[in-house]
Amino acid sequence: MGKIRHQAERAAFGKVIDSVLKYINKDREKNLLKAVDLTESFAKDRFKPESYEAARRMIRDQDGKWMTYVNRLLDEVSPNVIRTTVMDLGFEAMLSGTKIMHENREKYDCNIPWLILMDPTSACNLKCTGCWAAEYGHTLALSYDEMDSIITQGKELGIFFYMYTGGEPLVRKADIIKLCEKHNDCAFHAFTNGTLVDDAFCEEMDRVGNLSLSISLEGYEEVNDGRRGAGVFDKVMKAMDTLKAHGQIFGTSICYTRANIDTVTSDEFLDMIIEKGCRFAWYFHYMPVGNDAATELLPTKEQREYMYHRIREIRAVEGGKPIFAFDFQNDGEYVGGCIAGGRNYCHINANGDVEPCVFIHYSSANIRDVSLLEALQQPLFKAYRDGQPFNNNHLRPCPMLENPELLREMVKKTGAQSTDLQSPESVEHLCAKCDMYAQEWKEKADELWAK
Numbered sequence: 001m002g003k004i005r006h007q008a009e010r011a012a013f014g015k016v017i018d019s020v021l022k023y024i025n026k027d028r029e030k031n032l033l034k035a036v037d038l039t040e041s042f043a044k045d046r047f048k049p050e051s052y053e054a055a056r057r058m059i060r061d062q063d064g065k066w067m068t069y070v071n072r073l074l075d076e077v078s079p080n081v082i083r084t085t086v087m088d089l090g091f092e093a094m095l096s097g098t099k100i101m102h103e104n105r106e107k108y109d110c111n112i113p114w115l116i117l118m119d120p121t122s123a124c125n126l127k128c129t130g131c132w133a134a135e136y137g138h139t140l141a142l143s144y145d146e147m148d149s150i151i152t153q154g155k156e157l158g159i160f161f162y163m164y165t166g167g168e169p170l171v172r173k174a175d176i177i178k179l180c181e182k183h184n185d186c187a188f189h190a191f192t193n194g195t196l197v198d199d200a201f202c203e204e205m206d207r208v209g210n211l212s213l214s215i216s217l218e219g220y221e222e223v224n225d226g227r228r229g230a231g232v233f234d235k236v237m238k239a240m241d242t243l244k245a246h247g248q249i250f251g252t253s254i255c256y257t258r259a260n261i262d263t264v265t266s267d268e269f270l271d272m273i274i275e276k277g278c279r280f281a282w283y284f285h286y287m288p289v290g291n292d293a294a295t296e297l298l299p300t301k302e303q304r305e306y307m308y309h310r311i312r313e314i315r316a317v318e319g320g321k322p323i324f325a326f327d328f329q330n331d332g333e334y335v336g337g338c339i340a341g342g343r344n345y346c347h348i349n350a351n352g353d354v355e356p357c358v359f360i361h362y363s364s365a366n367i368r369d370v371s372l373l374e375a376l377q378q379p380l381f382k383a384y385r386d387g388q389p390f391n392n393n394h395l396r397p398c399p400m401l402e403n404p405e406l407l408r409e410m411v412k413k414t415g416a417q418s419t420d421l422q423s424p425e426s427v428e429h430l431c432a433k434c435d436m437y438a439q440e441w442k443e444k445a446d447e448l449w450a451k
Contacts, residue, residue: 001427002405004269006096006417009042009094009096010087010091010096010185013038013042013091013106014087016034016035016038017035017038017083017086017087018035018083018386020032020038021036021082021083022127024074024203024339025074025335026037027134028071028074029059029060029062032060032070033056034061034167035058036052036055036056037060038322039052039090040052042091042095043094043095045074046095046099048338060154064317064319065317065318065322066255066322068322069279069322069323069324070324073249073279076244076247077247077248077249078209078246078247078248079307080209080250081100081205081209081247081248082093083207083209084184084208084209084210085187085209085212085249086209088160088185088186088187088210089161089187089325089401092185092187092262093114093115093160093174093186093187094161094185096160097158097159097160097161098114098158098368099120099158100155100157100158101114101159101382102158104157104158108373108376108377109340109377109379110158110342110373110376110382111342111343111376111384111387112158112159112342112376113124113159113342113343113344113345113346113376114159114161114163114344114345115159115162115179115344115345116150116154116159116161116163116167116345116346116347116348117136117160117162117163117164117345117347117348117358118142118147118150118162118163118164118165118347118348118349119139119142119165119166119167119169119348119349119350120141120142120147120164120166120167120169120171120172120175120176121140121142121166121167121168121171121172121350121351122140122141122167122246122349122350122351122421123141123166123167123168123171130195130243133313138258140349140350140351140421141172141350142348142352144175144178144179146352146354146367146368147175148178148179148183148368149367150162150348150372151179151183151186152183153306153371153372154372154443155183155185155186157315157372157373158451160186160187161186161187161188161189162179162186162187162188162189163188163189163191163345164176164188164189164190165190165191165192165358166191166350167350168192168193168195168196169189169190169191170192170194170196170197170201171196173196173201173204173379176190177204177205177208177211177424179415180208180210180223180416182210184208184210186210187210187212188210188211189212189213189214190211190212190213190214190218191213191214191216191253192213192214192215193215193216193232193236194213194215194216194217194235194236194239195232195235195236195239195244196317197213197215197239197243198242199242199246199324199362200290201245202242202243202245202248203246205248206246206247206248211415212248212249212250212251212254212344213238213243213248213250214250214251214253214280214282215239215240215250215251215252215253216236216252216253216254216255217233217236217252217254217264218252218254218255218257218260218264219263219264219269220233220263220269220451221233221234221266221317227417234367237276238276239396240273240276240277241276241277243277244276244277249279249325250277250278250279251273251278251279251280251281251282251324252273252278252280252281252282253282253284254281254282254283254284255284255285255286256283256284256285256286256299256307257286257298257299258286258297258298258299258303259299259358260294261299261303261307262305263313263362264283265283265307265310265314267321270321270323271321271389272315273323273326274321274322277305278323279324279327280323280324280325281314281323281324281325282324282326282328283307283311283325283326283327283328284328284329285299285304285307285327285328285329285330286298286299287359287400287401288420288430288433288434289359289360289361289425289430290420290423290425291420291425291429292423293433295433298437300382301440301441302327303328303433304329304441304444305444305448307327307329307330308327308448309323309396311325311327311330311331329397329398329401330395332389332394332395332396332397333394333395335390336388336389336394337388337389337390337394338359338384338388338389338390338397338398338399340356340378340382341356341357341381341384341385341388341432342381342384342385343358343384343385346376346381346419347433348367349361349419349421350421351366351368351419351421352367352368352369353365353366354366354372354375354376355419356380356381356384357400360400360402360407361418361419361420361425362380362411362416362417362419362427363380364378364379364380364406364414364415364416364417365417366379378414378416378439379413379414379415379416380410380411380414380416383410383413383414384399384410386442387399387406387410390402390403392402392416393445393446393449394449395445395449396438396441398443400431400440401434401437401438402434402436402437402441402442402445404430404432404434404435404438405431407427407430407431408427408431410430412427
């Protein structure tokens with residue numbers, strides 16, 4: 001009965017969305033307001049009433065920043081991509097899936113993530129300085145059947161959003177498209193260096209409609225190519241042009257370091273990626289993961305404070321940029337701190353190890369030996385759940401970077417082993433690289449949090 005009801009709700013939601021999109025260019029404001037009403041009727045109390053009212057105010061402000069953003073998206077993105085994104089990411093992942101996910105958290109007494117990040121392969125055509133994946137080696141991969149099984153199991157738990165990293169996930173283009181096609185009720189997202197994007201792949205993306213990309217970019221040509229290799233910047237620019245021409249949704253994945261933080265947050269840089277067609281910018285604080293990690297790339301406490309303020313300037317309604325920007329290290333206040341360990345996401349590497357975080361390579365469960373549910377119930381994930389939030393100051397969310405003593409304790413207590421595929425790193429070695437950073441950041445973070 002539950003599946004029949006779900007199918008009926010999806011069909012009804014889809015019918016209304018089709019009606020909204022059909023007439024979206026005739027009376028955009030009216031039809032977008034209709035979409036908000038529809039969401040509220042399905043989601044009910046899953047979101048606060050003020051959230052719906054905020055959305056309606058935004059829509060009515062047709063000259064405002066966010067309606068400029070929405071209008072550009074509607075004008076430039078493929079209709080099939082828009083519809084599929086609304087249905088899979090909106091209806092399935094955010095509305096229907098979230099309800100199932102919360103029910104299963106209670107039922108199974110463990111964290112059930114909203115999304116799963118997995119590595120189709122450890123292989124990559126680049127070797128970037130400071131990249132955790134560069135430590136992993138190039139010989140391992142999840143098979144198509146293994147990824148299919150993970151997604152199938154995940155859907156039963158209420159998980160309808162899957163991200164790919166690596167390695168370079170687009171080494172597995174054919175399998176990724178095949179999974180998108182089979183699981184056409186799920187949203188998929190790949191973090192890619194962009195060098196393997198071409199017209200043929202964009203046509204496949206348009207056909208399936210449920211795959212978006214984040215392209216890694218560390219600055220302009222000199223800085224980007226200094227880290228990623230000669231000619232990569234030009235290839236990224238070409239990839240963005242190709243994606244935009246095909247009406248695809250994509251953005252940037254930016255690792256900010258001591259060396260590039262000013263460049264990648266500048267007005268000029270943001271204007272460039274917006275013009276290229278980027279809809280979002282994920283900012284990731286550099287993490288000193290791996291035995292050979294370049295600790296000198298860690299931002300200073302002054303740079304971290306700058307980033308805290310700057311990300312809010314970028315998002316500001318007045319004077320901000322028409323791009324969705326999120327900084328996982330400085331936006332903990334909006335998500336309740338650390339989201340790893342299955343609280344909102346987890347990571348499965350190319351060897352099948354189920355890890356709490358893409359940056360924290362410890363586990364005691366492998367997807368080839370246990371079910372996805374059993375992996376989520378492993379002792380390390382239970383320790384994460386019991387410890388979250390790891391700090392009541394959500395500007396210090398991470399159990400590694402800002403609270404290294406807690407990661408030491410959890411790994412030792414649970415007996416989790418290093419899952420680094422190239423050079424296993426002890427938790428003591430990893431956390432020792434973060435001790436001074438955590439101490440220096442604490443005073444400033446506490447000051448900002450108290451405001």
